[in-house]
Amino acid sequence: MPTDTFYNLPNSKKEKIIKAAQKEFARVEFEQTSIKNIVEEAEIARGSFYQYFESKEDLLKYILELHTGDIENKIQRILISNNGDIFSLFIDMYNSMLEECTNESKFKFFRRIIENIKTSQGSILESGKPEKILEKNKNLVNQTNLRIKTEEDYKTIIRILESITIKAMATTFQFKSKEEAKKEYYREIEFLKNGILKNKESEA
Amino acid sequence: MPTDTFYNLPNSKKEKIIKAAQKEFARVEFEQTSIKNIVEEAEIARGSFYQYFESKEDLLKYILELHTGDIENKIQRILISNNGDIFSLFIDMYNSMLEECTNESKFKFFRRIIENIKTSQGSILESGKPEKILEKNKNLVNQTNLRIKTEEDYKTIIRILESITIKAMATTFQFKSKEEAKKEYYREIEFLKNGILKNKESEA
DNA sequence: ATATAATTATGACACTGTGTCATTTTATTG
DNA sequence: CAATAAAATGACACAGTGTCATAATTATAT
Numbered sequence A, B: 001m002p003t004d005t006f007y008n009l010p011n012s013k014k015e016k017i018i019k020a021a022q023k024e025f026a027r028v029e030f031e032q033t034s035i036k037n038i039v040e041e042a043e044i045a046r047g048s049f050y051q052y053f054e055s056k057e058d059l060l061k062y063i064l065e066l067h068t069g070d071i072e073n074k075i076q077r078i079l080i081s082n083n084g085d086i087f088s089l090f091i092d093m094y095n096s097m098l099e100e101c102t103n104e105s106k107f108k109f110f111r112r113i114i115e116n117i118k119t120s121q122g123s124i125l126e127s128g129k130p131e132k133i134l135e136k137n138k139n140l141v142n143q144t145n146l147r148i149k150t151e152e153d154y155k156t157i158i159r160i161l162e163s164i165t166i167k168a169m170a171t172t173f174q175f176k177s178k179e180e181a182k183k184e185y186y187r188e189i190e191f192l193k194n195g196i197l198k199n200k201e202s203e204a
Numbered sequence C: 001a002t003a004t005a006a007t008t009a010t011g012a013c014a015c016t017g018t019g020t021c022a023t024t025t026t027a028t029t030g
Numbered sequence D: 001c002a003a004t005a006a007a008a009t010g011a012c013a014c015a016g017t018g019t020c021a022t023a024a025t026t027a028t029a030t
Helices: A004-008 A011-027 A035-042 A046-052 A056-068 A071-081 A086-100 A104-115 A130-136 A153-172 A178-194 B004-008 B011-027 B035-042 B046-052 B056-068 B071-081 B086-100 B104-115 B130-136 B153-172 B178-194
Strands: none
Touching (some): A004 A046, A011 A056, A035 A046, A086 A104, A086 A153, A178 B153, B086 B104, B104 B153
16 A cells, blocks of 8 residues: 555656556566666655555555456456356456456566466465455355355365466466467366366266 | 585585575575575585575575475376376375475475465476476376367366466465365365366266 | 695675665645 | 645665685695
8 A cells, every 4th residue: 555645646756656666567576676676767766665655565566456456346246247157257357367468568567467476375466366255255156056065165166266267367478379378278167167087977 | 406516515514505595495485585594504605605506596496306306207106006097196296295394394495485386387396397297198197087078188187287286285384284275175176076067967 | 745736615895776764855834 | 934744865774696816625646
């Protein structure tokens, strides 16, 4: 969260800072970015930065929120329009991430952010994790056609979908074409839906 | 790869350096570790470090190899003993990772490493990725009971299993008990085997 | 044994980036 | 137009980096 001082800044100055930061965050992974580069690019004094933001993390969080908006709200809307289909939800999220990358610089920025999400998801985005949001909004999800037997199964399903989707987002940036990447993701979702093993029911 | 100079060092000195490095790598995530701390703990001169290793990355790679050994070989052995069952393979890998954490310091070290694997898997471990090894050793995998239709399906299955397993390893460290974590992982594998949707075959 | 060469060890050095803070500049208000 | 509050500034002390000339050690040849 930036300080009031930052919010009070004239828009042009705010935008200049945001643009400089995005450029820096797109350049290298988070740990390698430097505040020095940001303040130089934005043409503000070093001390001013600390008057606007607590830290580099603070700034990144702010910029991410600028892009993602209210994720919970978005998820709710998608779920309602999809009749609670959880697979469509994740596919929609995946696609809307791709659509966010409208120009070269946004593409680079998102690429850097998503590729560097840690397996453990410790830090940033924590509160906006699909897992937590979907736990809260369980009632919006149509569970009748899901293989849910125990209390824990719902959570497990969300975790699987989340892992695969985030991973797919990251690898999308490495594919030659977006189309190929999409196909791969859809293939993965199909396996999740129907299972990797043949003859599922005949075992029973 | 350390230099010959390093390999020629008396074992006690080598061990002291490795121990110091492990401690530092366990302390904070890779980007935050400092060579300064390592050389101080190991009681060697700063310059000496650079005579032994090219960089911090170099050192970490070396230490990881010390722990993991030849992964390809391991995978081959497991596959043969499991009659090519790909699910058992991943479960075995998961469990053997857990078993590696015999004491507190190893636990901390592994935790740090695994939690900080990037979604995109860019850097370290690249060559030892299960995906690549299993592509090479396709013939050892029993594919008869897998729902493989097209050429790409095999790769997709491996990717899914790999994502879920790595993610499970990472979250294992956050669970209260190892037993609970294992149960969650097994539940995930069951979903992958049989699918999240009910009535798979009846659709056809 | 000892001169010579090769290997290994050392820490001072120049550099880059960090967060702070006393001071200056600009804006607001009575 | 003071007086006061808010915002901007960059010098400063720190911490860590990789290098390199020099010193210490070890190996080799005579």
